[in-house]
Amino acid sequence: MVINHLSQNPEVFSKFNLLKEKLKIYEKSVLTANEISLIDENSKYFGLPKSKLMENSGTLIFEEIMKLDFKFSKAYVFCGTGNNGGDGFVITRHLSNILETSLVFIGDEKNIKSPESNENFKIVKDISFFGNLDYYNVLNSENVMEIMSLLEKDLKLGNILLVDAMLGTGSSGKLKNPYQMIVDFLNVLKSKYYEKLKILSVDIQTGNLNSDIEVILHKKKTNNNCKNFIIKSIGIPKYIEYTIGQGDLNQLSQKKIKKSSHKGQNGKVLVIGGSSEYHGAPVLSALSASKLSDIVSVASVSKVIKTIRNFPELIPYELLGDFINLNHLDNLLDYSKKFDCIVLGNGISLNDDTGDFINSYITGLNRKVVIDADAIKLIDYNSFEFKPNFIFTPHKREFEYMERYISTPDFKSTVVLKGSYDIIFDSENIKLNITGNPGMTKGGTGDILCGLIGAIYATNDAFLSACAGAYINGYCGDKLLESKGYFYNSIDIVDNLSYTLKELL
Ligand SMILES: NC(=O)C1=CN([C@@H]2O[C@H](COP(=O)(O)OP(=O)(O)OC[C@H]3O[C@@H](n4cnc5c(N)ncnc54)[C@H](O)[C@@H]3O)[C@@H](O)[C@H]2O)[C@H](O)CC1
Numbered sequence: 001m002v003i004n005h006l007s008q009n010p011e012v013f014s015k016f017n018l019l020k021e022k023l024k025i026y027e028k029s030v031l032t033a034n035e036i037s038l039i040d041e042n043s044k045y046f047g048l049p050k051s052k053l054m055e056n057s058g059t060l061i062f063e064e065i066m067k068l069d070f071k072f073s074k075a076y077v078f079c080g081t082g083n084n085g086g087d088g089f090v091i092t093r094h095l096s097n098i099l100e101t102s103l104v105f106i107g108d109e110k111n112i113k114s115p116e117s118n119e120n121f122k123i124v125k126d127i128s129f130f131g132n133l134d135y136y137n138v139l140n141s142e143n144v145m146e147i148m149s150l151l152e153k154d155l156k157l158g159n160i161l162l163v164d165a166m167l168g169t170g171s172s173g174k175l176k177n178p179y180q181m182i183v184d185f186l187n188v189l190k191s192k193y194y195e196k197l198k199i200l201s202v203d204i205q206t207g208n209l210n211s212d213i214e215v216i217l218h219k220k221k222t223n224n225n226c227k228n229f230i231i232k233s234i235g236i237p238k239y240i241e242y243t244i245g246q247g248d249l250n251q252l253s254q255k256k257i258k259k260s261s262h263k264g265q266n267g268k269v270l271v272i273g274g275s276s277e278y279h280g281a282p283v284l285s286a287l288s289a290s291k292l293s294d295i296v297s298v299a300s301v302s303k304v305i306k307t308i309r310n311f312p313e314l315i316p317y318e319l320l321g322d323f324i325n326l327n328h329l330d331n332l333l334d335y336s337k338k339f340d341c342i343v344l345g346n347g348i349s350l351n352d353d354t355g356d357f358i359n360s361y362i363t364g365l366n367r368k369v370v371i372d373a374d375a376i377k378l379i380d381y382n383s384f385e386f387k388p389n390f391i392f393t394p395h396k397r398e399f400e401y402m403e404r405y406i407s408t409p410d411f412k413s414t415v416v417l418k419g420s421y422d423i424i425f426d427s428e429n430i431k432l433n434i435t436g437n438p439g440m441t442k443g444g445t446g447d448i449l450c451g452l453i454g455a456i457y458a459t460n461d462a463f464l465s466a467c468a469g470a471y472i473n474g475y476c477g478d479k480l481l482e483s484k485g486y487f488y489n490s491i492d493i494v495d496n497l498s499y500t501l502k503e504l505l
């Protein structure tokens with residue numbers, strides 16, 4: 001794994017913060033389950049593995065337990081098979097050092113979801129052999145009844161603290177049994193022994209459990225709904241919410257490609273670009289797209305098509321003349337209907353006739369489009385609609401053409417502002433990509449990026465595709481930096497893309 005650090009490029013932050021302010025993008029105070037799992041995964045990239053976060057979570061919650069205005073003689077910790085249960089094992093470890101504790105593990109020990117949870121489970125299991133900790137395993141409704149009668153017996157003897165580490169952000173849909181049964185029983189006991197039983201939920205209350213307090217980790221989640229709660233920082237820096245990493249890639253449809261998938265299901269991409277002036281650019285875009293998409297075609301002038309014919313994996317669509325112009329409009333609009341995503345502008349060159357084509361084509365088209373290079377300069381922004389299905393990939397100078405429109409209410413597109421670090425934004429989100437290195441300033445890397453984004457965008461959402469494409473492209477460059485120093489070129493990137501995709505997806 002290649003790791004870059006933000007300190008390698010501090011000046012990008014002023015630009016990033018300026019854009020964030022300009023776009024009026026504010027920090028999220030409530031996160032969805034998807035967002036938190038993405039942050040959790042990306043933390044790893046910045047040196048904060050789940051094991052550290054779990055240890056922090058468990059220890060910090062234990063400290064909150066110690067601060068509670070509630071005297072108790074015994075603790076019960078209910079743990080599930082996910083990482084919420086993992087936090088519960090850490091809490092159990094602390095509690096069992098100071099008082100009589102019962103660990104109630106729900107599910108099959110073999111089904112513990114993560115290595116981190118499993119490590120912590122093994123430790124508490126060992127504690128139970130040493131003493132101080134009673135271990136119970138709940139597999140069926142009979143076990144639930146046994147535990148509930150033990151708990152009720154203990155409640156008659158004294159106050160009990162119950163830690164709910166059953167389910168957290170990974171839970172979805174209606175509670176399955178035995179969870180629902182446990183929650184129903186606990187709710188009955190809670191109302192019967194209201195003063196004697198205190199229920200503390202780790203991160204989120206499990207289902208409709210009537211807990212007294214939630215100790216929320218990092219930030220509030222959409223499904224937190226206990227009136228009494230504390231939010232604890234577990235040490236995840238805020239910048240992780242704004243940086244792209246493996247967590248973003250995990251959301252891609254490409255992560256879920258099934259062996260049974262059929263041709264076309266992984267996307268169809270059309271590259272429209274090239275001119276008698278520049279013929280390499282669309283070839284690079286198309287070759288990078290072809291690593292992911294099932295079908296890639298290049299529509300271009302004869303000179304480019306001659307090169308395309310050397311690559312049997314690319315479908316040529318020949319346009320007569322030296323430059324793409326209005327004469328090609330109707331045919332191209334029609335041909336474009338066969339594709340999921342159009343990559344537009346690489347090597348298309350600055351030419352008034354081409355400009356007329358770009359403006360009419362983009363208005364008449366109803367497809368996802370990635371707009372790059374001279375196409376960005378040729379757009380007539382005075383009469384242009386920044387639709388949600390457009391991704392722009394400008395570098396600094398190209399960005400100047402469109403910059404003043406991005407903070408208007410009509411701006412609905414996605415932008416990848418390329419630089420030593422790329423800034424990716426739409427009207428609601430902004431992220432920083434910190435993969436890549438100075439070896440990538442060579443010609444063609446932007447064309448590769450554009451093709452890659454197009455291929456991803458064919459089967460994913462705009463913002464995610466833009467982030468993932470930038471991350472993968474830079475990551476590939478970082479791998480090449482390791483093996484070739486700065487002495488690699490665009491063809492090396494195309495050649496190595498498969499290995500990078502294999503590692504990341
Ligand atoms: N970044 C952080 O905030 C950290 C959070 N941590 C804790 O981890 C949990 C989330 O862990 P995860 O493994 O993703 O999910 P769960 O523990 O909730 O378990 C999911 C598991 O449960 C089963 N399941 C799902 N839905 C249901 C249902 N309706 N009924 C029954 N069972 C269900 C299924 O098998 C799932 O796989 C978070 O809340 C924090 O507590 C970490 O400590 C790291 C940092």
Ligand SMILES: [K+]
Pocket residue numbers: 084164165166167168201202203204205206
């Ligand atoms: K919980």
